[in-house]
Amino acid sequence: MNGxxxxxxxxxxxxxxxxxxxxxxxxxxxxxxxxxxxxxxxxLTPKNVDPLSPENVLIFxxxxxxxxxVPSSGRIDVVSKSPQTNLLGGSNAGGFxxxxxxxxxxxxxxxxxRASSRVYIDIYNxxxxxxxxxxxxxxxxxxxxxxxxxxxxxxQVACIGPAGEKLVNLSGIAFSMRNYAAxxxxxxxxxxxxxxxxxxxxxxxxxxxxxxxLKQMADEMRERIKATPxxxxxxxxxxxxxxxxxxxxxxxxGNYDDTLWDGRFEAYENAEKFVKGAExxxxxxxxxxxxxxxxxxxxNVRKASVVACQGTLxxxxxxxxxxxxxxxxxAYLLFQDMGLDVSGTSATIAFAMDLYSKGILSKTxxxxxxxxxxxxxxxxxxxxxxxxxxxIGELLADGxxxxxxxxxxAAKKLAVFAKGxxxxxxxxxxxxxxxxxxxxxxxxxxxxxxTYGLCEFYYRSMKTQAETVARNxxxxxxxxxxxxxxxxxxxxxxxxDMHILADSLGVCSIPFMPVGLELWAKAYTxxxxxxxxxxxxxxAAERIRTLERLFNIREGLTRRDDMIAERMFNEPLKEGxxxxxxxxxxxxxxxxxxxxxxxxxxxxxxxxxETLKRLGLEDxxx
Amino acid sequence: MNKIIVVNYDKCIGCKTCETVCSLMHEGRINPxxxxxxxxxxxxxxxxxxxxxxxxxxxxxxxxxPMDAIIVDDYxxxxxxxxRCIGCKMCILACPIGGVxxxxxxxxxxxxxxxxxxxxxxxxxxxxxxxxxxxxxxxIKKRREGLEKLAKFLEMAKI
Numbered sequence: 001m002n003g004x005x006x007x008x009x010x011x012x013x014x015x016x017x018x019x020x021x022x023x024x025x026x027x028x029x030x031x032x033x034x035x036x037x038x039x040x041x042x043x044l045t046p047k048n049v050d051p052l053s054p055e056n057v058l059i060f061x062x063x064x065x066x067x068x069x070v071p072s073s074g075r076i077d078v079v080s081k082s083p084q085t086n087l088l089g090g091s092n093a094g095g096f097x098x099x100x101x102x103x104x105x106x107x108x109x110x111x112x113x114r115a116s117s118r119v120y121i122d123i124y125n126x127x128x129x130x131x132x133x134x135x136x137x138x139x140x141x142x143x144x145x146x147x148x149x150x151x152x153x154x155x156q157v158a159c160i161g162p163a164g165e166k167l168v169n170l171s172g173i174a175f176s177m178r179n180y181a182a183x184x185x186x187x188x189x190x191x192x193x194x195x196x197x198x199x200x201x202x203x204x205x206x207x208x209x210x211x212x213x214l215k216q217m218a219d220e221m222r223e224r225i226k227a228t229p230x231x232x233x234x235x236x237x238x239x240x241x242x243x244x245x246x247x248x249x250x251x252x253x254g255n256y257d258d259t260l261w262d263g264r265f266e267a268y269e270n271a272e273k274f275v276k277g278a279e280x281x282x283x284x285x286x287x288x289x290x291x292x293x294x295x296x297x298x299x300n301v302r303k304a305s306v307v308a309c310q311g312t313l314x315x316x317x318x319x320x321x322x323x324x325x326x327x328x329x330x331a332y333l334l335f336q337d338m339g340l341d342v343s344g345t346s347a348t349i350a351f352a353m354d355l356y357s358k359g360i361l362s363k364t365x366x367x368x369x370x371x372x373x374x375x376x377x378x379x380x381x382x383x384x385x386x387x388x389x390x391x392i393g394e395l396l397a398d399g400x401x402x403x404x405x406x407x408x409x410a411a412k413k414l415a416v417f418a419k420g421x422x423x424x425x426x427x428x429x430x431x432x433x434x435x436x437x438x439x440x441x442x443x444x445x446x447x448x449x450x451t452y453g454l455c456e457f458y459y460r461s462m463k464t465q466a467e468t469v470a471r472n473x474x475x476x477x478x479x480x481x482x483x484x485x486x487x488x489x490x491x492x493x494x495x496x497d498m499h500i501l502a503d504s505l506g507v508c509s510i511p512f513m514p515v516g517l518e519l520w521a522k523a524y525t526x527x528x529x530x531x532x533x534x535x536x537x538x539x540a541a542e543r544i545r546t547l548e549r550l551f552n553i554r555e556g557l558t559r560r561d562d563m564i565a566e567r568m569f570n571e572p573l574k575e576g577x578x579x580x581x582x583x584x585x586x587x588x589x590x591x592x593x594x595x596x597x598x599x600x601x602x603x604x605x606x607x608x609x610e611t612l613k614r615l616g617l618e619d620x621x622x
Numbered sequence: 623m624n625k626i627i628v629v630n631y632d633k634c635i636g637c638k639t640c641e642t643v644c645s646l647m648h649e650g651r652i653n654p655x656x657x658x659x660x661x662x663x664x665x666x667x668x669x670x671x672x673x674x675x676x677x678x679x680x681x682x683x684x685x686x687x688p689m690d691a692i693i694v695d696d697y698x699x700x701x702x703x704x705x706r707c708i709g710c711k712m713c714i715l716a717c718p719i720g721g722v723x724x725x726x727x728x729x730x731x732x733x734x735x736x737x738x739x740x741x742x743x744x745x746x747x748x749x750x751x752x753x754x755x756x757x758x759x760x761x762i763k764k765r766r767e768g769l770e771k772l773a774k775f776l777e778m779a780k781i
Contacts, residue, residue, distance in 0.1 A: 295667075
């Protein structure tokens with residue numbers, strides 16, 4: 001078969017049984033990656049499945065373009081029921097694991113059951129072995145990857161750190177040293193299965209239908225990516241992202257109550273000095289020209305080079321207001337090694353710092369840690385405590401919403417989170433109505449999995465580009481203005497569909513829109529040898545989107561769950577370029593109404609019978 | 623021999639585009655294990671080194687081959703005549719830099735043939751980390767690059 005390997009590996013670690021099922025029957029309706037993963041999740045889990053029980057399944061799924069010659073095709077989608085939100089949990093990662101899995105002969109891996117002791121899955125082409133991982137218990141991500149690469153340095157590793165082993169809801173799954181499926185607590189799901197890691201090495205390779213055409217398209221795509229502003233800017237984002245956020249007026253500090261923190265410029269300068277003084281080696285994921293991460297070797301701070309991603313470092317500074325970048329760096333390494341979601345955990349610690357400053361958390365409760373904003377040591381010790389679920393860490397390990405519910409009304413009032421209780425992704429959302437809508441309606445996890453790069457993001461810094469995109473999608477450039485409620489439902493729906501397609505085809509969402517759906521569709525055709533079109537793909541995206549919704553409805557979701565924290569409505573911004581902005585309840589509900597209409601769902605957010613019929617989902621009864 | 627592929631190590635971003643292009647051009651399918659070029663990664667120190675046949679002037683692989691399957695061409699340097707190869711792997715053992723490998727499916731030797739003088743990896747590399755350089759100009763190119771640091775120093779010191 002072309003493009004696909006047509007084999008999905010099922011591993012039941014209750015009894016170490018392994019079987020293969022063909023991918024083929026899912027392709028036409030669900031494409032691959034995220035699409036097939038949600039279909040499998042729906043099929044394989046019973047209603048109201050406990051996310052941390054053996055009955056939950058953990059799905060790693062590549063797309064038909066993963067590992068092919070087209071650029072940015074290193075992606076893998078991870079899907080399960082999330083222990084953090086009790087809804088569908090999805091997260092997508094780059095790197096090299098996805099391609100390697102396909103070269104070993106698998107489109108995906110589905111893990112069910114729970115091992116009686118800690119294990120890892122070792123895959124070398126057709127050889128699949130479940131081996132003891134007792135020697136890896138409690139080990140950090142860095143050591144785990146090193147140990148598993150001892151016998152084959154080219155093996156790709158997916159693993160959890162101590163946080164995942166302890167079932168911390170803020171834990172993610174690491175792919176080798178840096179790429180994370182960070183969100184939705186998927187690390188805890190892997191931990192609940194007693195599965196420490198999956199190591200994969202493949203030499204079987206992949207067939208494609210039209211090699212010459214595919215190469216031509218890949219060359220054209222690469223050129224298009226290299227013509228984007230991102231391509232020029234990415235190598236400097238490690239320190240410039242602060243300025244980018246500032247230029248787009250997306251910046252906030254602390255627990256969402258400080259826009260113009262007076263220490264911010266000192267913090268930015270420290271970051272810039274730090275990066276300039278370090279040895280930087282730009283890196284890309286599989287097949288990608290974008291160089292959006294780097295090995296940063298900092299002499300006298302930590303000798304070994306470690307891979308750093310742009311956005312995550314920013315989270316630590318913005319949430320915890322730490323000026324000393326050496327401390328930020330140390331905390332970052334700790335996050336990576338413990339296997340934690342950097343943005344969710346940083347948000348949670350900022351929340352705790354806020355509570356402590358207001359006396360809602362007492363000195364005894366925080367174990368006499370000096371839990372104040374700006375204190376890097378306190379921040380780092382909290383990261384460790386959360387990873388180990390020790391003392392105060394136990395309270396915070398499941399994120400802001402669950403911690404606030406344990407602490408009572410005063411804490412609840414200060415809690416900021418999105419749908420299902422997941423922490424927001426790094427940006428101020430009150431002025432950005434489209435992003436806010438997307439935080440509420442998303443059914444697959446974090447908002448950055450739905451509308452990353454929404455044109456209102458960069459309205460202030462690149463107005464013309466933002467307006468062009470808005471005009472192309474909804475017919476008017478006004479739609480690009482962050483504070484406008486009008487047109488946002490349509491904008492969000494289209495971006496969601498684009499993200500679904502990127503995640504389902506197995507390519508990165510960053511270059512997806514700039515390259516254009518037309519070319520991706522052509523590459524898909526050249527890869528699999530079956531005619532397809534942008535229209536057919538958009539139709540598949542809508543089907544996948546609706547199935548994500550159906551899964552959540554099956555798990556008890558109602559319209560009331562399409563919501564974000566109250567503070568975003570009743571606490572207008574006190575300062576900064578968006579002074580006075582908050583979300584308006586009435587306008588917000590109207591956006592949700594419109595969004596449902598666009599999706600052809602009823603006013604409760606339930607897909608209508610005729611919609612299900614049109615999408616070929618009528619057999620799945622919500 | 624006229625030209626060889628030269629690696630600018632500091633430019634390589636480790637994306638492995640060269641591997642997919644190479645296997646696609648030579649095998650019509652995608653498989654880094656069937657590629658004639660492989661990016662060796664040292665993740666601890668952040669260094670990526672694309673490795674492939676260096677086109678030795680006095681090739682040990684050809685000397686070791688019992689079947690005379692490794693041809694030494696004036697223009698393209700060493701390459702394999704697959705019809706003669708018996709997969710004995712002597713060349714792999716003899717090559718000092720791991721520039722030769724075994725095809726995982728047909729078990730014959732594969733090595734870079736410079737795409738008959740038009741290397742596709744060089745064309746597809748997004749960072750120009752690979753260059754196709756005239757052998758006669760190689761040392762003067764490296765000399766200039768190497769001495770740039772000294773020149774900058776002299777300029778700074780105003781010597």
